[in-house]
Amino acid sequence: MDAITDILGPTGLLAQQITGFTHRPQQVDMAIAVLQAIEQQTHLIAEAGTGTGKTFAYLTPALLSGMKVIISTGTRNLQDQLFLRDLPRLQATLASPAKVALLKGRANYLCNQRLDSALRDARGQPAHVLRWLLKVQDWARHTTRGDIAELSGIPEDAAVWPQVTSTLDNCLGQECPHWQDCHLVAARRQAQEADIVVINHHLLCADLALKESGFGELLPAADVFIIDEAHQLADIAGGFFGDSLSSRQLLEFIQDTLAAYHDEAGDLADFPIRLDQLKKTTYDLRLAFSAGTGRQAWAEIADDATVQTALDQLEQALGAVHEVLELIAGRGKQLAHSQERCQTLQTLLQQLRCPEDEAQPMIRWLELFSQSIRLHLTPLHIADLFSNRMADYPASWIFTSATLAVGDSFAHFQQELGLQDVTCRQWDSPFDFAQQALWYVPRDLPLPQDPRYVAAVLDAALPLLQANQGRAFLLFTSYRALHEAADRLQQAGLTFPILVQGDAPKGELITQFVEHGHAILLGTASFWEGVDVRGDTLSLVVIDKLPFASPGDPVLQARLDAVRAGGQNPFITYQVPQAAIALKQGAGRLIRDATDRGIFMLCDPRLLKKSYGHTFLAAMPDFARTRDPQVALNFIHQQ
Numbered sequence: 001m002d003a004i005t006d007i008l009g010p011t012g013l014l015a016q017q018i019t020g021f022t023h024r025p026q027q028v029d030m031a032i033a034v035l036q037a038i039e040q041q042t043h044l045i046a047e048a049g050t051g052t053g054k055t056f057a058y059l060t061p062a063l064l065s066g067m068k069v070i071i072s073t074g075t076r077n078l079q080d081q082l083f084l085r086d087l088p089r090l091q092a093t094l095a096s097p098a099k100v101a102l103l104k105g106r107a108n109y110l111c112n113q114r115l116d117s118a119l120r121d122a123r124g125q126p127a128h129v130l131r132w133l134l135k136v137q138d139w140a141r142h143t144t145r146g147d148i149a150e151l152s153g154i155p156e157d158a159a160v161w162p163q164v165t166s167t168l169d170n171c172l173g174q175e176c177p178h179w180q181d182c183h184l185v186a187a188r189r190q191a192q193e194a195d196i197v198v199i200n201h202h203l204l205c206a207d208l209a210l211k212e213s214g215f216g217e218l219l220p221a222a223d224v225f226i227i228d229e230a231h232q233l234a235d236i237a238g239g240f241f242g243d244s245l246s247s248r249q250l251l252e253f254i255q256d257t258l259a260a261y262h263d264e265a266g267d268l269a270d271f272p273i274r275l276d277q278l279k280k281t282t283y284d285l286r287l288a289f290s291a292g293t294g295r296q297a298w299a300e301i302a303d304d305a306t307v308q309t310a311l312d313q314l315e316q317a318l319g320a321v322h323e324v325l326e327l328i329a330g331r332g333k334q335l336a337h338s339q340e341r342c343q344t345l346q347t348l349l350q351q352l353r354c355p356e357d358e359a360q361p362m363i364r365w366l367e368l369f370s371q372s373i374r375l376h377l378t379p380l381h382i383a384d385l386f387s388n389r390m391a392d393y394p395a396s397w398i399f400t401s402a403t404l405a406v407g408d409s410f411a412h413f414q415q416e417l418g419l420q421d422v423t424c425r426q427w428d429s430p431f432d433f434a435q436q437a438l439w440y441v442p443r444d445l446p447l448p449q450d451p452r453y454v455a456a457v458l459d460a461a462l463p464l465l466q467a468n469q470g471r472a473f474l475l476f477t478s479y480r481a482l483h484e485a486a487d488r489l490q491q492a493g494l495t496f497p498i499l500v501q502g503d504a505p506k507g508e509l510i511t512q513f514v515e516h517g518h519a520i521l522l523g524t525a526s527f528w529e530g531v532d533v534r535g536d537t538l539s540l541v542v543i544d545k546l547p548f549a550s551p552g553d554p555v556l557q558a559r560l561d562a563v564r565a566g567g568q569n570p571f572i573t574y575q576v577p578q579a580a581i582a583l584k585q586g587a588g589r590l591i592r593d594a595t596d597r598g599i600f601m602l603c604d605p606r607l608l609k610k611s612y613g614h615t616f617l618a619a620m621p622d623f624a625r626t627r628d629p630q631v632a633l634n635f636i637h638q639q
Contacts, residue, residue, distance in 0.1 A: 004031045026427040027053040035061035043422040046400040049429030063096045067223035069196045072204040074229030083198045101194035110146040111166040112178040118163040132160040146183025175333040205240035208389045230399035234416040246374035250282045257338040264332030278317040285310045286373045297554035298364035365554035383418030403584045407618035412577035439623035440601045440632040448545045454484045457603045467636045470496030470518035472540035529585040539598035541590045546604045547582040580619040
């Protein structure tokens with residue numbers, strides 16, 4: 001406790017050496033709780049309100065402990081912030097000798113073997129992809145880490161990245177001719193040797209679910225796991241504890257196998273024809289479905305003869321390719337790897353079509369995109385799976401976020417991950433929300449199912465948008481509402497820039513929003529969290545309605561059915577707590593600093609008309625509240 005106070009206290013090292021550092025009692029208290037959990041090898045759930053300074057509250061005891069610590073974050077951006085800014089600053093202040101490493105998923109590292117293959121097969125590439133490929137080649141000559149985040153000027157979703165990075169499917173492992181200079185292997189080696197390793201939830205869950213090899217002794221050697229942005233963990237883990245097969249996986253397999261055939265065989269005229277047939281059946285599978293996009297339950301297509309015929313033909317085409325690969329796999333390492341991949345794809349397709357009766361109930365569903373499809377097998381519950389994997393690592397597990405509890409209860413979060421024998425602590429934000437923020441719920445709005453709802457929301461929001469001179473986020477629970485609102489705002493005669501999710505990458509939209517200073521940004525779920533805009537640039541957040549997950553989602557529906565079968569009310573015990581946490585995340589975009597002021601406008605009349613509204617009220621920060629539009633306008637004019 002003395003060591004924590006000497007560092008984070010009002011006259012501590014950070015106050016003395018870091019300009020602008022503010023002592024917060026909540027931060028000190030949380031750091032002590034984290035240190036106690038580490039020293040006693042116990043588990044801790046720690047909710048720390050906005051402004052608590054939870055990053056230093058867990059980094060400080062992590063550095064003091066002298067133990068092997070793995071820190072998992074929700075996003076790569078937060079990973080980079082920890083590794084490039086927060087940890088170096090704290091290490092320098094504490095004169096800590098700890099070795100620190102950053103480890104990302106394999107798709108973030110240049111694969112030299114894939115780059116060589118792409119350059120050999122560059123003919124027919126679109127001109128812009130070829131330019132990107134040559135740019136990657138030039139960068140590859142001098143990069144030491146191979147982290148593709150180093151290379152600016154190429155979009156995150158550029159078509160070149162899958163060609164020069166590896167997946168678990170196409171990685172040749174120790175058979176790769178570039179194994180000795182593999183950037184991923186080097187990053188993992190550094191992680192093995194480090195005292196503190198910064199990873200992300202996707203990487204953590206891939207290893208916990210035994211979906212990734214190569215960590216070696218990294219996870220078993222850890223004494224402490226610190227999970228930041230822990231509210232995201234259950235959803236991410238659900239994906240990794242299941243299986244999926246996509247048309248993109250199949251097409252990449254076909255492309256890689258054709259390249260391997262030309263490199264290591266090339267004398268079987270029938271084989272490229274079989275690969276072409278597999279490509280055709282892959283495209284035909286998507287065409288067997290309707291033209292729409294979205295998620296569907298497997299039950300919706302179980303008796304569809306067209307879809308089942310397409311799946312039969314895909315299975316047959318995979319089998320025909322595998323027959324030849326078994327014969328020629330001995331001709332080279334790439335063909336041998338393609339044979340293993342084909343076997344895996346066959347097994348996966350069979351499991352997705354006819355899952356075995358397992359002790360772990362699974363949900364079968366599919367996801368349709370405009371030109372592709374992904375089939376999924378997802379656990380109905382992950383609580384036992386996750387808690388059993390936790391038990392495999394005798395370490396201290398610390399889960400933290402600004403949004404884990406509903407009111408003062410952590411039951412929902414604990415149930416999702418199967419967390420028992422865990423200490424739960426909660427620290428309120430040090431911000432004076434009652435003075436800094438006003439929660440405005442307009443009167444007389446129709447219910448959300450009314451076709452006039454979006455228009456009514458904008459009618460109520462426009463006076464505030466005009467008085468506030470933009471500087472606003474409008475957050476929606478559906479793309480349909482987002483696009484309708486964008487169209488209406490464009491016709492409203494506002495003089496402020498209107499930025500709409502999808503018109504540019506998320507990071508670029510945030511940059512434009514901040515640089516202009518008076519913009520209006522419209523977004524959906526991806527803008528509800530992980531966005532930190534401080535100061536006057538953002539002083540109005542409008543949310544169209546309570547963020548209940550879509551009842552048509554097949555995974556959610558299966559889980560609700562299971563809750564109902566267990567004798568509970570799924571809406572009250574599952575959907576309401578989940579939505580309350582999401583609303584708290586959305587509201588958290590507003591006040592990011594002790595000097596911020598602003599209005600949080602929630603338009604959904606159900607908040608005050610339905611009995612479950614009290615759960616949302618209890619979950620939210622202690623904002624001042626009003627239903628009077630004039631009070632809201634006066635608050636703006638007083639800023």
